[in-house]
Amino acid sequence: MGIFRSDEVAVGDRVVVRRLLPDTPGHLSDIIGHVVSVSPLVLRPQSVGGFVSSAEPIEVPDELVKVVKKLSPRRIRNSDIRAVETATAKAFPGIEHTWTRDGQWLMRAGDGITERSNSAAPLGRSAGFGQVPLEEIRAFYERHNLPVKVLIPERIGAPAEKLVESGGWELGPEIIVMTRELTALDLPAAEYTFRIDDQPDDDWLALYHFRGQPLPVHALRLLQDQIDGEMGFGRLLAPAGETVAITRGTLTSSEDGRVWLGYSAVEVAEAYRRRGLGTRLGAEMLAWGASRGATDAYLQVIASNKAGRALYTKLGFIEHHRHRYARRES
Numbered sequence: 001m002g003i004f005r006s007d008e009v010a011v012g013d014r015v016v017v018r019r020l021l022p023d024t025p026g027h028l029s030d031i032i033g034h035v036v037s038v039s040p041l042v043l044r045p046q047s048v049g050g051f052v053s054s055a056e057p058i059e060v061p062d063e064l065v066k067v068v069k070k071l072s073p074r075r076i077r078n079s080d081i082r083a084v085e086t087a088t089a090k091a092f093p094g095i096e097h098t099w100t101r102d103g104q105w106l107m108r109a110g111d112g113i114t115e116r117s118n119s120a121a122p123l124g125r126s127a128g129f130g131q132v133p134l135e136e137i138r139a140f141y142e143r144h145n146l147p148v149k150v151l152i153p154e155r156i157g158a159p160a161e162k163l164v165e166s167g168g169w170e171l172g173p174e175i176i177v178m179t180r181e182l183t184a185l186d187l188p189a190a191e192y193t194f195r196i197d198d199q200p201d202d203d204w205l206a207l208y209h210f211r212g213q214p215l216p217v218h219a220l221r222l223l224q225d226q227i228d229g230e231m232g233f234g235r236l237l238a239p240a241g242e243t244v245a246i247t248r249g250t251l252t253s254s255e256d257g258r259v260w261l262g263y264s265a266v267e268v269a270e271a272y273r274r275r276g277l278g279t280r281l282g283a284e285m286l287a288w289g290a291s292r293g294a295t296d297a298y299l300q301v302i303a304s305n306k307a308g309r310a311l312y313t314k315l316g317f318i319e320h321h322r323h324r325y326a327r328r329e330s
Helices: 078-091 134-143 158-165 202-207 217-224 277-291 306-314
Strands: 014-020 028-037 041-045 058-060 065-070 096-099 106-109 149-153 169-171 175-181 193-197 230-237 243-253 259-268 296-302 318-328
Touching: 014 041, 028 058, 078 149, 078 175, 078 243, 078 259, 078 296, 078 318, 106 134, 149 158, 158 169, 175 306, 193 277, 202 230, 202 243, 230 277, 243 277, 259 277, 277 306, 296 306
Parallel strands: 259 296
Antiparallel strands: 014 028, 014 065, 028 041, 041 058, 096 106, 149 318, 169 318, 175 296, 175 318, 193 230, 230 243, 243 259
16 A cells, blocks of 8 residues: 555545554554544544444544545455456457466566556456566566566555565556446437447547557557457547547456446547537447446546546546556666
């Protein structure tokens, strides 16, 4: 948890607080509960089911607080985190996916640009309890002439988090993974027409950027490669037929049998922004996913992107977990 930043919290939020134990110098303890007071920080510990309990509130003095992190209103299991990350990995296959010998880390090589296609992910059921097989991971990326990168999801990435905290790694931005359940959605008639294709055309590709930058040709080609599931390239068309907003949807499954709609590559043409097209595009993609049998949807947004988070909240998404990528410096 140390690599994840503290959040501003409010009364009623569900949080985890890592605190120093006053009677045991140097030792830390976590409390999960709901905020009763912010100043001073007072928590009511959660019950076993994750709901507000009748337990007595606990006050945590400021000098003992190490980290305060806001949690999802839901109780998220480690298996739920692994399910979303597994569905994501299937949606971005890249050039090669290979498991480490112990079957706990999935090593991914792809375009050399996007982290989700070029990092080792702790997706095995025991990955959160053992050592990171760093030498095996390093050899894999040397073979692909790529830097060593690891994905560190909260909780299931605990061994990698400890490894990174020891030094010699460069951390990427904190990313929020948001999810929502899918149900059939009724969409009213609109001025802009929604269309989804099996492959993107030049208009779709011309509009897409990764974190504000155009992708090189080889990266765009990998984006179009077949996946372990189904994908569709959605767009909104203006009345004159111009492509004004795009997104990529993927349908992949997790081990628990859920089918996930992955919602990514969202872009609205500059001249058409602030017209509600991002919301409309998202609603269309959710409806498409539900029509194709998806039970849940997920997306990723950089924690600092407040506008993006607000849009996705409007679409019914709430925070599921967070992750970061780390690159080995040498």
